Amino acid sequence: MAKTTLYQEGSMQMLQEKLLEGTITVKELMEHGNYGIGTGQGINGELIILDGTAYHIPSQSKPTIADPEMTVPFANVHQGDFHFFGTYQDINVSELLRDVKQKIRGGNYFFSVLIKGHFKDVKTRSADGAKKPYPSLSKIAEGQHEFEKEDVDGQFIAYHAPKVFQGVTVAGFHGHFIDDAHDMGGHALSANIDKANVYVQKIDYFEEHLPLDNDDFVKANLEKLDDLNSAIEKAEG
Amino acid sequence: MAKTTLYQEGSMQMLQEKLLEGTITVKELMEHGNYGIGTGQGINGELIILDGTAYHIPSQSKPTIADPEMTVPFANVHQGDFHFFGTYQDINVSELLRDVKQKIRGGNYFFSVLIKGHFKDVKTRSADGAKKPYPSLSKIAEGQHEFEKEDVDGQFIAYHAPKVFQGVTVAGFHGHFIDDAHDMGGHALSANIDKANVYVQKIDYFEEHLPLDNDDFVKANLEKLDDLNSAIEKAEG
Incomplete structure (x- = not known):
């Protein structure tokens, strides 16, 4: 297989x-x-990048093309070379992702799943960007906005990370959605597929950037890991 | 600072x-x-790479130049661009590494420490290479060989990884030694410095390769993480 690198800015921790x-x-x-x-600085909305175009999904307005100068504390990106995996009908996205993972025996490695098609319903969320000093994710989540749409064409992209990477990134699946009309999107909370084509790309390299020139990062106490797993599951579940 | 990438083959898990x-x-x-x-396949000895030369430290003979075709299940390498940090005297290597970590506020990121000088004593270990089906690290450790030398010139290289990377790699420090006479070396168990120059390089990118074309890796159960932390601390401590 061709070499694929998943690039990550920052960490979930x-x-x-x-x-x-x-x-x-x-x-x-x-x-x-x-x-x-x-996501944007201060969790200012959600980002989804598809075929070379980055869309910003703010909490209070419709998706737009992201400003190239917009800054990002956390992201996962890779060079797309997806392979057609199959057509799925009448299935919840979580079940679909589990099915893909099982069929490709993907538990121990990174891979990306791209879903293009018609959804019965999709529920997403996006948060307001907070200002410094930044509050906790749970505080930010209190003010997040949820969007729902039924009978909608759109694209969903998810990354799978092995369990041992919890904290470095989100273990398991982490996916964002945008509808084809660019009317709504964000971090996917739930999605039910009517009919969709599914594409998969396996990833053999993981590259992460840690911002050593960011004073807050260098000075933070990142040595306490006790509640990290449950906090991430709560925030990203 | 110039971009530095720590490359890793495989994982500690x-x-x-x-x-x-x-x-x-x-x-x-x-x-x-x-x-x-x-380390080599089946934990066949230890590797230390210094200024473009890879040394293999087998369990039952003296260090040699590593065969370029020798295969490796786990390694950390980077392009050296060390900066002189200071001269240390009469200090244990563990204390020295803690001192460097504290002074550079290095807890949250990767960095490498290179120590060149005269050691009062050094204790290292190296294991025999096991054959497939591979035994556990603790089983391999039962047959490992320990080497000790006093009053010795040599080089010690260590990597520091942040705590959240435990399992992905070895959290904290992980260091190997070789003496200048190429008489002994390996995974460092203890080392007391007489006088040595210390060089440090901060690392802002971490890149890991997972061997997706290795069937044993794909089929393994890597989802149980419960004892991983204590197992790594026991094996690498």
Whole structure:
């Protein structure tokens, strides 16, 4: 297989520890890939990158093309080389992802799943961007906005990470959605597929950037890991 | 600062789960850097890479130049661009590493420490290479060989990884030693410095390869993490 690298800016642990400053621009991020997901500084909305275009999904308005100078504290991107995996009908996205994982024996490695098709219903969320000093993710979540749409064409992209990477990133699946009309999207809370084509790309390299020139990152106490797993499951579940 | 990438082949979790097949050659590994540490297939000895030369430290004979075709299940390498940090005297290596970590506020990121000088005493270990089906690291450790030398000139290289990377790699410090006479070396168990120059390089990118074309890796159960932390602390402490 061709070499595929999943690039990651920052870590999930950093988000949990209120390190929400943007440390890379969208433009720089896209030098590492043309597909991906992320969030803006202070959890200012959600990002979804599809075929070289980055969309920003703010909490209070419709999706737009992301400003290339917008900064990002956390993102996953890769160079798309998806392979057609199959057509699925009448299935919940969580079940679909579990089915893909099982069929490709994907538990121990990173891979990306791209779903294009018609959804019966989709529920997403996006948060307002907080200002420094940044609050906790749970505080930010209190003010998040949820969007729902039925009978909608759209694209869903998810990354799978092995369990041992919990904290470094989100273990298991982490996915974002945008509808084809660019009317709604965000971090996917639930999605039911009517009929969709599914594409899979296995990933053999994981590359992470830690922002050593960010003083808040260097000075933070990231040595306490006790509640990290449950906090991430709560925030990203 | 210039961009520095720490390349890693495989994971510590894989070693713990008896996935000891070499998945990269020494020659390929050195395309990712000219300094590093690692081990051979089946934990066949220890590797230390210094200024572009890879030394293999077998369990039953003296260090040699590593065969470029020798395969490696786990290694860390990077392109050396060390900066002189200071001269230390009469200090244990563990204390020295803690001092460096504290002074550079290095707890949250990767960095490498290179120590060149005169050691009062050094104790290292190296294991015999096991054959497939591979035994556990603790089983292999029962047959490991320990080497001790006093009043010795040599080089010690260590990597520091943040706590959240436990399992992905070894959290904290992980260091290998070789004496200048190439008489002994290996995974460092203890070392007391008489006088040595210390060089430090901060690392802002971490890149890991997972061997997706290795069937044993794909089929292994890497989802049980409960004892991983204590197992790694026991094996690498």
